[in-house]
Amino acid sequence: MKRIALLGMPNTGKSTFFNRITGASSRTGNWPGVTVDLLGAKVLLGGSMVEIVDLPGIYDLHGFSEDEQVVRHFLENNSVELVLIILNTSQIERQLSIVLQAKQLGLPAIVLLNMADEAKKFGITVETEKMSALLDLPVVLLSAKYGTGYKETYQLLGRTIETSSPAKLEHLKEMLAQDDKIESVMDSILKSSVQIPAQLSDNLTSRLDRVLLHPWLGLPLFFLVMYLTFQAIFLFGKPLQDGVAWSLDAFRHAALDPMFTHASPILKGLLLDGIYNGLGTVATFVPIIILFFLFMAIIEDTGYLSRAAFLMDALMSRLGLDGRGFVMLLMGFGCNVPALMGTRVMRQRSLRLLTMLVIPFSLCSARLQVFIFVTAAIFSQKAAPLVLFSLYLFSFATALLTAVLFKKQYGNTEPFILEVPPYRFPTLQQMLMRGWHEVRHFLNRASKFIIAGVLLVWLLTHFPTDVPPASAHTLAGMIGIAFSPLLDPIGIDQHLAIALIFGFVAKEIVIGSLAVIYGMQGKGLMNLMAHQLDWVEAYSFMLFTLVYTPCLSTIATLRSESKSNAFMLLSIAWSLGLAWLLSFVFYQGARSLGY
Numbered sequence: 041m042k043r044i045a046l047l048g049m050p051n052t053g054k055s056t057f058f059n060r061i062t063g064a065s066s067r068t069g070n071w072p073g074v075t076v077d078l079l080g081a082k083v084l085l086g087g088s089m090v091e092i093v094d095l096p097g098i099y100d101l102h103g104f105s106e107d108e109q110v111v112r113h114f115l116e117n118n119s120v121e122l123v124l125i126i127l128n129t130s131q132i133e134r135q136l137s138i139v140l141q142a143k144q145l146g147l148p149a150i151v152l153l154n155m156a157d158e159a160k161k162f163g164i165t166v167e168t169e170k171m172s173a174l175l176d177l178p179v180v181l182l183s184a185k186y187g188t189g190y191k192e193t194y195q196l197l198g199r200t201i202e203t204s205s206p207a208k209l210e211h212l213k214e215m216l217a218q219d220d221k222i223e224s225v226m227d228s229i230l231k232s233s234v235q236i237p238a239q240l241s242d243n244l245t246s247r248l249d250r251v252l253l254h255p256w257l258g259l260p261l262f263f264l265v266m267y268l269t270f271q272a273i274f275l276f277g278k279p280l281q282d283g284v285a286w287s288l289d290a291f292r293h294a295a296l297d298p299m300f301t302h303a304s305p306i307l308k309g310l311l312l313d314g315i316y317n318g319l320g321t322v323a324t325f326v327p328i329i330i331l332f333f334l335f336m337a338i339i340e341d342t343g344y345l346s347r348a349a350f351l352m353d354a355l356m357s358r359l360g361l362d363g364r365g366f367v368m369l370l371m372g373f374g375c376n377v378p379a380l381m382g383t384r385v386m387r388q389r390s391l392r393l394l395t396m397l398v399i400p401f402s403l404c405s406a407r408l409q410v411f412i413f414v415t416a417a418i419f420s421q422k423a424a425p426l427v428l429f430s431l432y433l434f435s436f437a438t439a440l441l442t443a444v445l446f447k448k449q450y451g452n453t454e455p456f457i458l459e460v461p462p463y464r465f466p467t468l469q470q471m472l473m474r475g476w477h478e479v480r481h482f483l484n485r486a487s488k489f490i491i492a493g494v495l496l497v498w499l500l501t502h503f504p505t506d507v508p509p510a511s512a513h514t515l516a517g518m519i520g521i522a523f524s525p526l527l528d529p530i531g532i533d534q535h536l537a538i539a540l541i542f543g544f545v546a547k548e549i550v551i552g553s554l555a556v557i558y559g560m561q562g563k564g565l566m567n568l569m570a571h572q573l574d575w576v577e578a579y580s581f582m583l584f585t586l587v588y589t590p591c592l593s594t595i596a597t598l599r600s601e602s603k604s605n606a607f608m609l610l611s612i613a614w615s616l617g618l619a620w621l622l623s624f625v626f627y628q629g630a631r632s633l634g635y
Contacts, residue, residue, distance in 0.1 A: 041082070042201055043091045043119060047111070047142065048126035049135050050097035053154040057126055057184040058094040072117040078110075086198030101141040102219050109223060115147070116213050116220075119206040122197075123149040129159035129166060129181070139175065145215050147207050149177050150200060152193065156181040162451040245463050249347070258351045262344075266370055269339065273331045273374065273405075280327035292316065309502055310495070336371065337471045343463050359440060360447025365395040369439055372402025376594040380601050393602060394450035397611055398442045400590040400598070403435040406547035411582050413551050417566035418578040427579065431586055438587055438618060500541070516541055530584060530623035531577040540584070546591045576635050580627040587619035 048054040062081035079094040095114060096107035103109075125142055127135045132153065142149050153159075153166060172179040178196055182189025213220075252261055296316065300308040339345055348370075349363030356366050364386060372379035379399045386392045403411075411431055415424040500516035507513035512521060512534060520527075520537035527537050542553035554565065573581075589595070589612050599608040 041089060041091050042121040042204070043093065043206075044122045044124060044197070044201065045115070045120045046092065046094045046124050046126060047138070047149075048097060049099055049128070049138060052097070052126050052128040052135070053184040054097060054126045055094060057124075057152070057154065057182075058092065060184060060187065060190070062092060078114070085194070085201050088201060090201055099138075101138060101145065102216075104219075104223060104226065112216055112219060115145075115207075116209065116216055119209065121148065121204045121206045122201055123147045124152055124197075125149050126152045126154050126184075128155050129153040130155055130162055130164055132159075132164075132166065139177070143175065143177065145207075146211055148204050150196060151175065151177055151179045153179065153181045154184050156189065157183045157186060161448075245343075248463060252344070253347055253351065258347075262348050262351060265339070265344070266373075269335050273335055277327050277331045280331075284327060288316075306502075306505070309498065334471050336374065338465075341471075342465055356443075357452075359443035360391075360394055360450065360452050361398070361443055362391070362452065365391075365398070365443075368395055368399055369402055369436075372399045372404060373435075374405055376400050376402060376404050376590055377597050380594065380597045383601065388452065390450040391452040393607060394443060394446055394452065396598060396602060396607075397446055397450070397614070398439040400594055400611065400615060401435055401439040401442065401587060403432055403586060404547070404590075406591065407586060410543075410547055410550045410585055413566075414569075414578055414582055417569045418573060418575055427582075431582060434583065434586060434622070438622070442614070442618075496545070501538075526620070529628065530620060531580040531627040532584060532623075533577075536581050540588070543585060544589055544592065546593070547585070550585070574635075576627060576630045580623045580630075583626055584619045584623040587615055587622060589615050589619075 046054050046058055058079070058081075062083055078096075080091055082089055082091050084090070093114070095111045098105070098108045098111050100108060101112060123142055125139050127139070139149070139151055151171075153168070156166075159166070166179075166181065168179045168181055178200070180189060180193050180196060182193055252258060254261075292312065296312055300312060303311075336345075345367050349367050351363070352366035353363035356362050364383075368379045368382050371382055376399055379402065380396055383392045383395045383399075386395065411428060415427045419427050500519070501509050501514050503515050504513070511517050516538050517534065519541060520534035523537050524534055527533070532540070539550050539553045542549040554569070569578075590598075595608060595612065598611055599605065602608065
């Protein structure tokens, strides 16, 4: 009886094809040279009864994993008239290698390009005749899921199996002899020097995973861990941030202001209010960044982030992302910049771009400072936590909406292969080195853009020089008035518009700009804002601040990581348009209800 072997990489639809072509006649059986049972079935093809064997999915015919050894040993010890190599058409650039390996070994083969329907959606086309000529092998497009292409496949199999002859086993063994020798040496070394129990002990990792990867408890526990992490970051980071701000302010009053007493107002303002304050903006944010990376290093190096990716992968895959995208989205709640840099672990460019498009909607720590200030000023102590929670929900909702709308444009065909490591706790040196490396990278990238932005804001708020700074008669004020036709329908007046301009540079500047605009600080500023704004205007302002254009450092990182001005402009335009639409719907809806 002639024999056909199914060969392919994991997740190519090989088993689906096997089940469809064999029906319910499959069985397991022992095979010479193989220590495990393989699935086989007898079917009628053409005028002959043929045995079809489903081999394990592998990545390399010359590999040494257990499945790869099983496939190699089967081919060396069993007569095979034909090998059906099943590839995922949408990932063909990474799977064609196994066809070339089979051809090099002299295996009689037919190439079946499965998931052709999915590849068509991604705009992937394959000229099968040209590929067939180049490979000197038959090539057929099919969909094992929907059954298309099966008629051509059956006809080709029927014709081919009648005339095919089995691969020469001696030739195969000769070609694979070097692999067998390496495998034998490996086995000898392991048996002589390594003792591995038949069943690994029930260690701490497996006990923790029973809880942390529980189908129902896993996600709530993960959100709790991340919530406590962010709480710890701000609990320890806020005093450090205040300390840095106090030190910079004291240094300015004690040293810099006296030094520039006799300097021209323009020069003094440019150097102190512009450059020095720009550096101060970056410097006061550094403690939060350091703590963020330290805590995230602990979570990542312990192996917990990979488990979070595993828990969320099923949901994120429906949105065109994967589990790593969810982890990057969470990282963005600390700072969007390192989260964008973290997408480098994704090999496929389209998946990276889609992930980078959703990250800026994360409610970063800089935005959180603005929201805490506004909610404390406008809302009651009972309502404030609910307001903040709703903003977090909006943050997730806008990110997920963006993924759904753009997943076809940035289709994801990268398989998500995840090795879950055992739990490990990093050393103090590892955490400090990791934190320092990331902070230095952040400072080198972000500081120059923030400084440039602060200088621009200073110029906008101080020219013309014969009007009060940051007033409606300055360039910034004129811009605010010019944008009033767009911002009035969402409840944002010209004063808040100026603050939003400042927020384009860095969201941390928004609170300071409000102090300049209203001419008050601290409790006095909060009381004044409570009289100037009602809760609908305040919430609309926060909603717009949440979604609209991210800070300059994030935009610069988007440009450098995507290496595309068009993608950067798309991100800016989409976030601005979505921010206006959400605020418009909320503001006009609330007003129509009488609020």
